[in-house]
Amino acid sequence: MKLFSSFLLRGGPVAGLVLLLVLLVGPAARAQLVPIWQSAMVVGGSNSNLAIKTTATNAGGDLYVAGGFSGIVTIGNTTLISIGGTDGFLAKWSQATDTFVWAYRFGGTDVDQVTALALNGNRVYLAGTFFSPTASFGAINVPNYGGQSFIGTDAFVAKLTDAGPTASFDWAQHLGGLGQDAATTLVATGTSVYVGGNFASTTATFGGISLTNSTAGAAVTYPDGFVAKLVDAGTSSTMSWVQPITGPGTKAVNALALNGASVYATGSFGGATATFGGSVLPNASTTANAYVAKLVDTGTGSSWQWALRAGGLSRDVGNALAVSGGRVYVAGSFSSAVLTLGPLTIANTGPSGITTDAFVAAVTDAGSTAAWTWAQQAGGTANDQGTALTACGAGGVYLAGAFASAAVTIGTTALPTASGGALVARLADTGTGATVAWAQRGGAASNTDASCLAVAGARLYMAGNFQNTATFGSLTLASSPLGAATNFLAFLTDPTFGATVTATAPALSGTAFALYPNPARSATTIMLPALPGTATATLTLRDALGRALRTDQVSLPAAGLHHELSLSGLSAGLYVLQVQAGETTASRRLVVE
DSSP states (O other), rough: OOOOOOOOSSHHHHHHHHHHHHHHHHGGGGGGGGEEEEEESSSSSSEEEEEEEEEETTTSSSSEEEEESSEEEEEETTTEEEEBBEEEEEEEEEETTTTEEEEEEEEESSSSEEEEEEEEEEEEEEEEEEEEEEEETTTTEEETTTTTTTTOOOEEEEEEEESSSSSEEEEEEEEOSSSSSEEEOOOOOETEEEEEEEOOOSSSTTEEEEEEOOOOOOOOOOOOOEEEEEEEOOOEEEEEEEEBOSSSEEEEEEEEEEETTTEEEEEEEEESSSEEEEEEEEESSOOOOOEEEEEEEEEOOEEEEEEEEEBOOSOOOEEEEEEEEEEEEEEEEEEESSSTTTEEEEEOSSTTTTSOOEEEEEEOOOOOOOOEEEEEEEEESSSSOOOOOEOOOSSSSEEEEOOOOOSSEETTOOOOOOOOOOEEEEEEOOOEEEEEEEEEEBBSSSSEEEEEEEEEEEEEEOOOOEEEEEETTTTEEEEEETOOEEHHHHHHOTTTTTTTOOOOOOOOSSTOEEEEEBBBBBBEEEEOOOOTTTOOEEEEEEEETOOOOEEEEEOTTTTTEEEEOOOOOOOEEEEEEEEEETTTTEEEEEOOO
């Protein structure tokens, strides 16, 4: 396995973090800089047949990657050997050491893989599909509904407990019936685990709940979509409810997002219509339209609240979701000449019905109703798609995807030439639209796919695959054998992390601010230069995932600020201190020992 290249080469983790502080923030004017790729690696070894399908980060900044593999692969110091055509895998990457801590395989004698991953504390939830007669998750064996005689693809949800240097399975549950069924997306909060996917079985079983496919008895049984809730009871789980998406064509759930009791879904639907409870969406094409819909979880039950369509005359798909307050962001791809989102339209820059453009759009959720607020095209004249989306700070999202176009435009912003490949961009929500704070590419102009994006504080991890040679700034990766699809994992640091990015926001003066000591234990001192015309500042301490832990408002003396910040009650780890003075914002990393 090719190890991460990194600028944290000497001086140990403390010196590396201090250097990262200087590079990350420095003067606040750095907020306009494009981030630089800091590390990139091939995952799985030089002869691996491995596919990363999903990634997630925990509050400590550790990264988890999962997917499927065949043959023999090496991840960190762990060698995995598949016993079937494809087995599933899960591995943990430590941000503190920039190494893989552990890796595990699971599955059976046929084709099995992980497609979704969710975290809650030290609880790791997995979802995916298995074709094997029996799939093994540690010591837990899960039989396929078809048994040995009639084997279809079943969905599964499983849980591990991460004990730091090791992890172990607690439970695993299968979903589906005798047909082809799949789990594609997963989110979790507290003891509630939500899984989305589709089932083509005539009857599918979800724990003690059974659903009949809406096209059962027709000449062709098309998959129905579903969203289901499980409750984690520690060493077991129970199913609370299942909500189907019905209609005469194929219905797919590609992504879920959570905001309190609200569960949002996106995907696509074929056929003339798709039904979400009392909401019926018409299809504008003969293939597929995208949708975004909302469920409300009432504990032991749920109900669809609303559903919106995004579509045109060709194939259009929603791939990713993110939620921030009352805003719901959706990204995907569209091959229609014009994508219609309620009263909004965006045009495809490539040949209609032949190439795809990416799109990113915002929905305002008003409770029982919702409306499209803005939408932007992203791409060029070749095939481009948005594959991953996550909220960042207040009023913004990170967008990632695969862009084959040599020249890419996001809304009205033209990115530099040779901007295709695996692309990640930060977009600032301006209320009626979005502006591009920065964009960065990696990989190669063609045959590069960015399928996963995970955020740990200011660090953005992107994973996907490439063929032949991939470049990430000054770092070059080669596939082996040459021409084969090879997985990459790369990261960069967002220079605008912690700030609300706007096109006109001025920068804090001087060197922004300093923290001393850093690393710190019980307290650190914030030193801020004089800011004429600004009387107060807001100090916000955030964890590695950007969540606000403490907020204080302090007066700004004419001679500058020296303010001691107590760190009592905080666990050791990485934090970010954000200072907002007037309309300007700057951030610095803080290490608590």
